[in-house]
Amino acid sequence: xxxxxxxxxxxxxxxxxxxxxxxxxxxxxxxxxxxxxxxxxxxxxxxxxxxxxxxxxxxxxxxxxxxxxxxxxxxxxxxxxxxxxxxxxxxxxxxxxxxxxxxxxxxxxxxxxxxxxxxxxxxxxxxxxxxxxxxxxxxxxxxxxxxxxxxxxxxxxxxxxxxxxxxxxxxxxxxxxxxxxxxxxxxxxxxxxxxxxxxxxxxxxxxxxxxxxxxxxxxxxxxxxxxxxxxxxxxxxxxxxxxxxxxxxxxxxxxxxxxxxxxxxxxxxxxxxxxxxxxxxxxxxxxxxxxxxxxxxxxxxxxxxxxxxxxxxxxxxxxxxxxxxxxxxxxxxxxxxxxxxxxxxxxxxxxxxxxxxxxxxxxxxxxxxxxxxxxxxxxxxxxxxxxxx
Numbered sequence: 001x002x003x004x005x006x007x008x009x010x011x012x013x014x015x016x017x018x019x020x021x022x023x024x025x026x027x028x029x030x031x032x033x034x035x036x037x038x039x040x041x042x043x044x045x046x047x048x049x050x051x052x053x054x055x056x057x058x059x060x061x062x063x064x065x066x067x068x069x070x071x072x073x074x075x076x077x078x079x080x081x082x083x084x085x086x087x088x089x090x091x092x093x094x095x096x097x098x099x100x101x102x103x104x105x106x107x108x109x110x111x112x113x114x115x116x117x118x119x120x121x122x123x124x125x126x127x128x129x130x131x132x133x134x135x136x137x138x139x140x141x142x143x144x145x146x147x148x149x150x151x152x153x154x155x156x157x158x159x160x161x162x163x164x165x166x167x168x169x170x171x172x173x174x175x176x177x178x179x180x181x182x183x184x185x186x187x188x189x190x191x192x193x194x195x196x197x198x199x200x201x202x203x204x205x206x207x208x209x210x211x212x213x214x215x216x217x218x219x220x221x222x223x224x225x226x227x228x229x230x231x232x233x234x235x236x237x238x239x240x241x242x243x244x245x246x247x248x249x250x251x252x253x254x255x256x257x258x259x260x261x262x263x264x265x266x267x268x269x270x271x272x273x274x275x276x277x278x279x280x281x282x283x284x285x286x287x288x289x290x291x292x293x294x295x296x297x298x299x300x301x302x303x304x305x306x307x308x309x310x311x312x313x314x315x316x317x318x319x320x321x322x323x324x325x326x327x328x329x330x331x332x333x334x335x336x337x338x339x340x341x342x343x344x345x346x347x348x349x350x351x352x353x354x355x356x357x358x359x360x361x362x363x364x365x366x367x368x369x370x371x372x373x374x375x376x377x378x379x380x381x382x383x384x385x386x387x388x389x
Contacts, residue, residue, distance in 0.1 A: 002047035002117050003027045007037035007063065008079060009055045013104070017050060020106070021113075034058025038066050045074070047120050048113065052079045053087050061091055068095050075116040079104070137175055140323045141316030145308040149176060152305045157183035162255075164300050165278040167307030170357030173278040174238060176305055180276055181234040189233030192226045196247075197239035204247045206263050209254075215264025227260045227271045235273045240300070241281035241292060252296045275300065310352040310359060317348045320356070324363040337367055342376040350383065 004026050008014050018028045029044075031037035035057045041049065049067070053060035060078055067076065075097035080088035088099035097116045100109055139150060156163055157180045165173045174193065181191040199207050206215075210225030226235060237243070243251070254260045255275065259268045277300045286292035310317075321339050329336040339347075352358055362383050370378040 001025050001027060004048045005029050005040055005046045006050045007031040008052040009033050034060060034063035037063050041067055041072055048116055049074050049076045050079060051076055061087060064091055064094055064096055075120050077112055077116055140319050141313060143313040143316045145313040146316060149305060149307060153179050156303050160274055162300050162302045163276045164304050165307060168309050168355055169280050170355035171307040171309060172356050173307050176307055177236040177276045186233050186274060190230055191234045192230035193236045194226050195238045197242040201244040204244055205250060209260045209262055211263035212265040227254060227273060230273045231271050235275055237277045239279060240277040241279040241283055241286055248293045248296050252299060255299050310355045314348050318344055320359060324360050328364050328367050338373045340373055340375045343374050343379045346376050346379040
């Protein structure tokens, strides 16, 4: 069901359209001219606006202009008489979705409305996805430990220095990488993330450097690698301690020469990327074991940012609790739940071996299983259920 506004000075047309649309289970509101229509779109949100062009006080073209200035992104379908087709075309050029000629054709009307509503839905989904993909999450906390991380980011981000981000799993190393990129001179270029631990060793070279058609059995077409895709921007190599020695050698060459060669190819391709690497391993131990190249380590280890474990910044838990309560409750479309002070104290006593990732999961669990206020009993019962088994 969509919420639709009809703006037309002819009562008969408004009544006919309203009857048709309500029969299709849409919620319909009316405005007798552009001025009343503007008042309504200023106060309310609509999935679609049907607007006549010729009206007293404020016509449809003027209403369209005003709506665009207000940032209204509801699709507007203009209703035009034969004498106002040129005006309708001008409205389309300005940003109207479509126009329908009078006398109204029912089939044309329903097709146009369905397409406009589908477009509106896609636009909204795209906005949400863009926020999820490109939005940099907030770095929450006021503790000295997280303050040092922020200070390092501010100093390092504007430079071209390579950065090694270290710390246990779940502490937010990828968030640090995103903030470095967002505050860098490369922020308008891509940030490409590669999880080296998630890619099989036999595929990591193709993933990083790309491949030519026929380079191996499944290489049915040429493919660019992540180094090429990150050209001009930042390449984040997460869990680099799990990268194969063969791939490490090629990464080292790419860093030394700023050139790569696709798997199965001979042509050298110039790349300009800033490298941020992350690991939860002690790379010096990995070097001693023969699992990591020492020369690559020194290439990457220009600036080190150590992300603290949650147990090293327990004073941030009240802020983190409020942050995740708000975010998760908003995601579920429910009022933000409160956390009882005693419950807060219990959370600060937990051993957060999974760090921020575990903490967020626990808050989500408490939101789902608790009442309007999360109590200490809820924390005891649901925070670490494995202890109650």
